[in-house]
Amino acid sequence: MIDQSAVGTELAPVSFPIDRSKLAELAKSFGDDDPVWWDPDAAQTAGFDGIPATPTVTVLISHWRSGGVTGLTQAIGADLARVLHGEVAWEYLAPVRAGDELTARQVIKDVSTREGRRGGAMTFITIDTEFTNQRGELAVRRTDTLIERGA
Amino acid sequence: MSATDTAVVPAAPVALLEGDTLSLKVGPLGRTDFVRYAGASGDFHPLHHDEVYAREAGFPSVFGMGMLHGGILGLHLARWVGPVNIRTFSIRFTGQVWPGDELEVTAQVERVHEIEGVRVADLRLAVTRQTGDEAIRGSAVAVVA
Numbered sequence: 001m002i003d004q005s006a007v008g009t010e011l012a013p014v015s016f017p018i019d020r021s022k023l024a025e026l027a028k029s030f031g032d033d034d035p036v037w038w039d040p041d042a043a044q045t046a047g048f049d050g051i052p053a054t055p056t057v058t059v060l061i062s063h064w065r066s067g068g069v070t071g072l073t074q075a076i077g078a079d080l081a082r083v084l085h086g087e088v089a090w091e092y093l094a095p096v097r098a099g100d101e102l103t104a105r106q107v108i109k110d111v112s113t114r115e116g117r118r119g120g121a122m123t124f125i126t127i128d129t130e131f132t133n134q135r136g137e138l139a140v141r142r143t144d145t146l147i148e149r150g151a
Numbered sequence: 152m153s154a155t156d157t158a159v160v161p162a163a164p165v166a167l168l169e170g171d172t173l174s175l176k177v178g179p180l181g182r183t184d185f186v187r188y189a190g191a192s193g194d195f196h197p198l199h200h201d202e203v204y205a206r207e208a209g210f211p212s213v214f215g216m217g218m219l220h221g222g223i224l225g226l227h228l229a230r231w232v233g234p235v236n237i238r239t240f241s242i243r244f245t246g247q248v249w250p251g252d253e254l255e256v257t258a259q260v261e262r263v264h265e266i267e268g269v270r271v272a273d274l275r276l277a278v279t280r281q282t283g284d285e286a287i288r289g290s291a292v293a294v295v296a
């Protein structure tokens with residue numbers, strides 16, 4: 001059970017590489033076999049400065065946080081079996097390319113409870129993440145809302 | 152699952168006008184797609200691959216990660232407007248995607264305007280199941296020509 005006392009909690013920072021093997025896996029998992037997402041020559045031919053990433057690339061952090069997504073749920077004190085993803089918003093401030101190294105700083109921004117449509121309290125957990133690249137530039141700002149269903 | 156698009160992914164901003172739309176079908180999605188995305192993304196939440204766990208948690212079966220169809224929506228948005236031209240992307244998960252679902256990905260230009268001398272498009276996005284139920288409602292802002 002997570003409550004308001006968690007607001008302001010900072011999670012341990014995580015650094016992770018944007019490597020082209022994982023970019024290829026990600027594109028292929030979305031059903032796209034276009035080499036522009038992993039091949040430097042294909043990206044250059046298409047006019048890109050480096051291999052571009054798809055908009056949800058910051059998910060790759062899950063490979064690097066201890067325990068992955070389940071580790072995150074435990075870190076914020078929520079019950080894994082009852083947690084669903086509600087919303088995500090990204091703001092892109094600098095391009096993310098293959099070869100980048102991102103460092104994520106995450107903070108629990110808000111915790112609120114309201115009555116669910118089918119009864120039972122639902123807890124909404126907002127997590128803000130800032131992803132900074134190897135040049136120290138803020139590249140992506142991401143906000144997630146997780147929902148813990150009532151027990 | 153296959154949605155390979157033969158068009159070149161644009162690097163430079165694309166000319167878009169109010170009312171322009173993108174619509175394409177994806178799927179059907181199955182458990183193999185969920186598992187493949189688990190490996191690609193690192194999301195090993197058991198609700199998405201462990202049938203016994205999902206049933207015990209009160210669901211009829213495993214279901215797709217929101218970030219799978221969210222990622223598919225993002226990919227096709229990127230293929231349309233160019234990955235480096237997206238300024239913001241927001242999605243709300245409004246319903247689950249179940250094994251066997253066929254999805255429609257749609258994007259529509261609501262408005263083209265200027266922010267600090269840069270031409271941008273406000274886009275309305277959705278992922279809809281074959282039943283007509285919406286799985287994602289979203290929006291994006293992209294730099295356009």
